[in-house]
Amino acid sequence: MTATTNIDITTAPADGVLLTDEAAGKVKALLESEGRDDLALRVAVQPGGCSGLRYQLFFDERQLDGDVRKDFGGVGVVTDRMSAPYLMGATIDFVDTIEKQGFTIDNPNATGSCACGDSFH
Template sequence: MSTETITPTTDTAPAHQVGLSDAAQQKVKSLLDQEGRDDLRLRIAVQPGGCSGLIYQLFFDERLLENDAVVAFDGVEVVVDQMSIPYLSGAQIDFEDTIQKQGFTIDNPNAQGSCACGDSFS
């Protein structure tokens, strides 16, 4: 896990408390290099849906919206919208690459429960 201090990338942008592991940072950098674009950020959001009521949205975004919280992790910017911040405070994004599973994972201390598929939480 990264021990980098979380600081906003601009003086006016609020900070969020979402962490990004070293493995996740490396994977995001690799994916951004494949895209060949330097204007994209990793956005994580929470939206209504799924079996348990809420789902994660994790995607690359070129937009910065008003009141977005932005934190840079060694060249990777992670953006969280204002409405999602309370749901994601303290969450850790990791990347697993094993024989059983490959993909990003989110360890969220705010999730009280999740569904059997693991795609949604409450």
């Protein structure tokens, strides 16, 4: 059975990323399993991949100059100042279906992506 997530993209913040309830719940569960409450989900854009840029999602305890930080139900999401323009209005979701499990990023700034979906431009 496939769970459907209804997201009103028009409410996505223009100054950062939006974390869906499903993604926030998964991040919170991962942090709890690690026994850490001092980490935030860092979302970054780095050069690489087939299309030129690729996403990185990882837990980070650092706070860098210029970071954009948002809170989603107790889950901190941090974006560095270089990545922020590439991620404005992007929606991060978590899917768990028979075909696919993991975080997905719907980015209105991406003009194209590779077939594997791992990189964009």
